[in-house]
Amino acid sequence: MRIVIIGASGNVGTALLRRLRETRSGDRLVGLVRRPPDPVGEYRGVDWHALDVSGPDAAGELGRHFVGADAVVNLAWGFQPTRNIGYLESVGVGGTAAVLGAAQSAGVGLLVHMSSVGTYAPGRHGEHVDETWARTGVRSSAYSRHKAAAETLIDDHESLLGADAVPVARMRPGFIVQRAAASGLTRYGLPAYLPAHLAPRVPLLPVDRSLCLPLVHADDVADAVVRVIEQGATGPFNLAAEQPLTSDDLAEVLGARAVHIPLPLLGALVGLTWRARLQPVDRGWLDLAYAVPLQDCARARDELGWAPAWAPTEAMADLLDGIAHLAHTGSAPLRRRSVPDLVRRDLTDGLISSRRFS
Template structure:
């Protein structure tokens, strides 16, 4: 098969490259192609920013003869430029959909998220029929919801003429190899990432209860969806759901109850003061999204997670302690000196378009 992957060098993309059987012809679409080493050397890379005006035309060329397109490309920074993130996430999804339809691609796998779901069942499981209207205070969630709405409109308008689409809706995705990348996005430049696993206290609301999944298990579900030519939405999550005390136990830290409203105010004020890079929407998301009923993925795809949620979090934290990374631009080694240099030359990570 000829498989095109947008965002192929990121967290999930790297895991998908590990999971895809070697006989497939793999094409990668990213802003900054990685060096041809390790898992990245099997890929025919095409540099492209999905926000470029000519992205749909260039994608049509890349999608020629594609049996499947796996659309993973998404932006998490810059949180201060929500217009760019919207054009990358929602506009990029529309560009991929237009090009895939024009080329008659055999299947589109769209990476959605638990963040596409509406609030209202926090700490309770929902299946794929739960409303996908998102969390209004989270730009990430709003864009994930809007991207799914674009797919809904396309399928409704074209009916049987639409290309087959599968939508993967995972919980929060973790893995060792993404440690440097995730810490670059979320941790202030002046904090060494190796300190995170050494935290003596975990100040969080005791109500925290979130779905977590390892990137390898998301990749396995995507490969199964391709092999089965699957369509429709699929929840993906590991067990058990992670509460505050579970996170504290993996960290070896003592949990301290701090109400989410207080945390939200602190996060918002520190973000506005440019002391850290995560906007309040991410905290609102963590305390609003439901848990996931994954029955459909288990029965229709034959999927089951190989990692527990506890193991996935432990894998990430071990990676944080060891500064794990890959050679791709999104997952490269986190360097405090490099981050501070780029703050001066390019602006803060929460403002610049290339983290």
Template sequence: MRIVITGASGNVGTALLRRLAGADHELVGVVRRPPKPVGVYENVRWHGLDIASPHAAPDLRQVFDGADAVVHLAWGFQPTRNIDYLSRTGIGGTSAVLEAAHAAGVGQMVHMSSVGTYAAGRYGERVDESWSTYGISTSPYSRHKSAAESLLDEYESENGDGGVVITRMRPGFIVQRLAASGLMRYALPGFVPMLAVPLLPLLPLDRQLCIPLIHADDVADAFARAVERRAAGPFNLAAEPPLRRDDVAKVLGAKSIHVPSGVLGTLVDVSWRARLQPIDRGWIDMAFSVPLLDCARAEAELDWHPQWSSIAALEDVIRGVAQEAHAESPPLRRRSLLEQLHRDLTEGQLTTRRLP
């Protein structure tokens, strides 16, 4: 099969390339900054293309020619103060990918959605794929994921069985060891070394925390199975058990302290507005609003079963943080503290740069 993957050098993209390695597929990667062709990135034909560009659709149309499937992973998490760019990447990019896939006659589009597309109202309870995808209004990430799914709804309504087969993956929060440097760079201020995270003596979190977590390898396996089966529709993806505050504290070796989510959200919002850290309040609101995931459909139709428990997945990424683990791609490579501070001084903070 000829499989085109947008965002192929990121967290899930890197895991998907690992999963597909050795299979008889022609792999094509579409990224803003192509990685060096080494390791898992070696046997991939790379195209440097920003899906947020106004000319993305016609450019993608050429790349998609002859593709059996397009896996759309590309998304933006920073800069959190440039909502316009994040919208052009998430919503505009999805529109461009869908338009190009239709024009090129691609057989299937597998879209990376998220638990973040789901509406609030069932926190700590499981929902299946029929739950509302209205999103969490205070989270730009969640709003954009919801809007992207609306684009897919409109396309399916207009094209019926005559268009591209649409598959929607809705995983929980995704982690892996090799993504540690990338995840920490987006979550920590540039002046805080990631090695400090495993040394935290205290974990100030609301005791009610209960979220779906999943390892990137298990997400990649579900994507591969969906492409192999040309499975359509939405699929929830999460590991067991649901991750709770005390599970996080145990993995970190820290003492948990109850801080109500509302207070935590206010502290995050104030520190974000003061430009002390890069995470906006929407991420806290989402963590304490999204439901848990019923994955029975993926298990039945994809014969998919996660190999990592949520605790093992968290341990894997925390080990990665302690080792400053990274992959050899621009989104995941390690940046030294000096390099991050230099970029903050010369190009602006991560949350305000034109591009992350």
């Protein structure tokens, strides 16, 4: 098969390349990313091309690479800068529109769209929801609003073209973690001046005790994507570990003592420090973590034969071990996190939460 992967050098993309190499070594892989990595290690055996899905001619450029593709996997998304919502929307929503139009024009066999649990409306505490749950997002989270808007684009496309529309599978994973993404995730989520390897050693965990996260390891997401491609499956699929990650679970993995901070106070602290430019994560991410529903993954299990191999505590321990050891890869999104380099870029290019490209 010829498989085109947009965003192939990021968190999920790196795991997907590993999975494809393990199970489908005969496939022809094309990677479309803004900054192509050196074709070594995890990124060997891929035909890399530089492409920005938010660019003015993105649909035309994508279309040229989509010709003859059996499957296209769209993993492109932006997480920073949190202060430039317009740019994030142009990548997530505008990029989805470009991919969808190009896939339709090129007659792609299957489009795999990486959505998220963030597309869902808030859930009730402890209740699991299936793929029919309302998809209106969490309003205070730009990430969530954009994930919901991207799915609405697909809804409208399918409604307009009916049976002639390109077949689409929508993957809706919980929060995705893995060791290899440690440097990337901490670069986006921690202030530049904080040494990331100290984060897993905190003695106290300030958290509202109601935390209950749908979590999934990147390897399990990659496994589901490969199953969708192999089976030509379409429609939405929830993807999460069988049990959620609770505040007690997180404290145990960290070896820390959880200190209950009510969510309104915690949210005020996050919002204040973000506005003061002391850290790069806005309050919307905290609201999202506490608002998203838990996921019923019966459809992925029954139709794809999928089951997560990683328990949530194991997945989080894998990430934390990566943070402690500054784990990274050779790609631009997952490159090694360096405090001197981050501070230098903050001074020369602006804070990561403000500059256009990070």
